[in-house]
Amino acid sequence: MKTYDVIIIGAGPAGLTAALYSARYKLDTLVIGKLFGGLAGEAYEICNFPSYERISGTELMKRFLDHARSLGVELRAGEVIEIEKEKEGFLIKTSKSEYAARKVILAMGSERRRLQLENEKKFMGRGITYCATCDAAFYKDKVVGVVGGRNAAIMAADLLSQYAKKVYIIYRGKDFSKAEPAWLERLKKRENVVFMTNSIVTKLIGKDRLEKIEINSERELELDGLFIEIGNVPNVELAKKLGVELEGEYIVVDRNQRTNVEGVFAAGDITHNPLKQIITACAEGAIAANSAYEELRREKVL
Numbered sequence: 001m002k003t004y005d006v007i008i009i010g011a012g013p014a015g016l017t018a019a020l021y022s023a024r025y026k027l028d029t030l031v032i033g034k035l036f037g038g039l040a041g042e043a044y045e046i047c048n049f050p051s052y053e054r055i056s057g058t059e060l061m062k063r064f065l066d067h068a069r070s071l072g073v074e075l076r077a078g079e080v081i082e083i084e085k086e087k088e089g090f091l092i093k094t095s096k097s098e099y100a101a102r103k104v105i106l107a108m109g110s111e112r113r114r115l116q117l118e119n120e121k122k123f124m125g126r127g128i129t130y131c132a133t134c135d136a137a138f139y140k141d142k143v144v145g146v147v148g149g150r151n152a153a154i155m156a157a158d159l160l161s162q163y164a165k166k167v168y169i170i171y172r173g174k175d176f177s178k179a180e181p182a183w184l185e186r187l188k189k190r191e192n193v194v195f196m197t198n199s200i201v202t203k204l205i206g207k208d209r210l211e212k213i214e215i216n217s218e219r220e221l222e223l224d225g226l227f228i229e230i231g232n233v234p235n236v237e238l239a240k241k242l243g244v245e246l247e248g249e250y251i252v253v254d255r256n257q258r259t260n261v262e263g264v265f266a267a268g269d270i271t272h273n274p275l276k277q278i279i280t281a282c283a284e285g286a287i288a289a290n291s292a293y294e295e296l297r298r299e300k301v302l
């Protein structure tokens with residue numbers, strides 16, 4: 001079996017930037033990703049990535065992918081289900097294949113957090129959704145709710161307000177001070193948006209699809225759709241099994257993006273960095289690739 005210098009797990013901003021740096025160091029690089037573009041591909045408008053005043057997540061991540069491909073990075077679609085540490089290097093398993101690597105970069109990002117309410121799974125795709133960018137257009141002239149109070153929720157509400165008749169933004173906090181002021185100001189100008197604070201969704205009600213929600217176990221609100229934007233849960237199961245140290249739910253890395261397991265690096269939303277954004281994911285990806293390269297040189301593999 002061929003042994004790659006570096007295998008990167010995850011094809012979001014962190015993984016693709018790591019790949020780009022790794023390829024430019026002439027390392028034999030493979031990226032395995034479940035969803036090319038990662039969560040960033042779901043952002044409907046990105047206004048804080050330098051050099052683009054505004055760009056859609058889909059377009060930005062297409063450029064990342066094109067850039068990586070232009071450098072000869074090998075990209076494989078698939079889900080890694082196991083990472084085994086061997087005497088020298090690692091064995092990475094997907095459901096279909098196995099790959100060998102000298103170094104591994106974990107860039108698996110995170111998944112959307114669920115409300116954990118009864119009927120949530122049943123109504124998924126039937127009124128319940130986790131991606132405004134993907135589904136906003138289905139709610140033209142409808143009444144929708146967005147659950148959450150941070151940037152992702154504000155941005156989702158802003159997009160939805162351009163399609164839906166009415167948008168309720170439903171947040172358990174007392175105000176929206178955790179959101180970026182620029183996004184909040186923009187949303188406040190939308191006449192079809194209703195802000196609801198101190199409000200917790202306690203029930204999802206409907207027969208075959210979502211028809212209404214219960215708030216604070218007190219009152220009901222009729223809706224055609226509910227967009228859940230309450231944050232993310234990092235994908236750390238593989239890392240845990242490998243013995244990688246965590247802080248809370250996130251991977252602990254040093255300033256070179258090294259984990260406590262030799263030869264394993266981590267980058268992006270999966271790490272304990274304080275700002276989960278595209279630019280920080282990219283920066284961590286670049287450092288991780290550089291560190292892998294330095295280690296391989298020290299080990300005289302290159």
Ligand SMILES: Cc1cc2nc3c(=O)[nH]c(=O)nc-3n(C[C@H](O)[C@H](O)[C@H](O)COP(=O)(O)OP(=O)(O)OC[C@H]3O[C@@H](n4cnc5c(N)ncnc54)[C@H](O)[C@@H]3O)c2cc1C
Pocket residue numbers: 009010011012013014015032033034035036037038039040041042043044045046047048049078079080081107108109110152155235238267268269270276277278279281
């Ligand atoms: C709606 C929304 C809007 C946002 N807007 C902005 C914005 O305007 N500006 C900004 O800077 N940030 C924004 N963000 C945050 C930004 O998207 C993330 O910080 C960024 O995507 C993190 O990059 P990442 O590479 O660490 O993880 P991700 O983008 O989550 O990528 C992780 C990758 O790992 C893959 N993966 C996971 N598990 C496995 C496995 N077992 N095997 C193989 N592959 C796996 C996933 O499929 C994916 O390809 C937004 C996020 C959302 C949800």
